[in-house]
Amino acid sequence: MKKSVFYILIAVLAAVFLFAAYQLGSYFWAKFQSDRLNNEASKYVDYQSGDETGGSAAQGGDPEQIQVDFEALRAINDDIVGWIYCPDTLINYPIVKGTDNEYYLTHLIDNSWNQNGSIFMDYRNATDFTDGNTLIYGHNMKTGAMFRALMDYKSQSFYDEHPYIYIYTPEQNYRMDLLAGSIVDHDADIYTLTPTEDIISNCMNNSTFSPKTSYAGGDIVTLSTCTSAYDNARYVILGQLTAIE
Secondary structure, eight states: OHHHHHHHHHHHHHHHHHHHHHHHHHHHHHHHHHHHHHHHHGGGEEEEEGGGGTSOGGGTSOSEEEEEOHHHHHHHOTTEEEEEEOTTSSOEEEEEEOSSSSGGGSBOTTSOBOTTOOEEEOTTSOTTSOSSEEEEEOOBOTTSOBTGGGGGGGSHHHHHHOOEEEEEOSSOEEEEEEEEEEEEETTOGGGSSSOOHHHHHHHHHTOSSOOSSOOOSSOEEEEEEEOSSSTTEEEEEEEEEEEEO
8 A cells, every 4th residue: 555655656746747847848948939039030130339320328329229121020920010129138129019919928920829929019009109108018038038127127227227228110210218117007097098197197106217307298108018016017118209310
């Protein structure tokens, strides 16, 4: 009897080990596939220094910009509507837009299934960033991928070093001057395409950092990812767009 219990215990432990190994292997395989595809997409991006783009940050210019070949990217997937880039971070991805807000949670830009998903625009938004609020979503991956780096904006020092994020589209390039980083409910008022000044002010009043710029009115962009602050919590970064050459 004791021997049979021992064998059952061994079998259970072996099953647990194999399941854990499978889960871990799947996790790293998904990361590998996601990284591989994003690296391939990055082949269509050219980097240039601040001197080449018209001045340094100290002179009021942009310290580093990129040039994106959207024609080549759209040959991979015509759902690609832009590119988001934050210098010196892992945020450097194409932006896609689907017909709902579910598909790209679990699909890469080549339409293959992957738990890392993609960085994607709300399906309700216009792709030219002319809505009152353009919403862009991405997972908070433990590997540091996708929108994980947004968590760093909970630190004032990180914001001070990264006060803006670039967004590129086939029609126009933008610098996103950051206004606030705020923890909100998953269905908070900020997830509207037409936010009032009160909604924006509420996020700014609860920001995890003090911005260098004030809200000048007009359209904004909201980046959204999950956070473990509480159940169904989200961390959002708000910014206003400045068109750049």
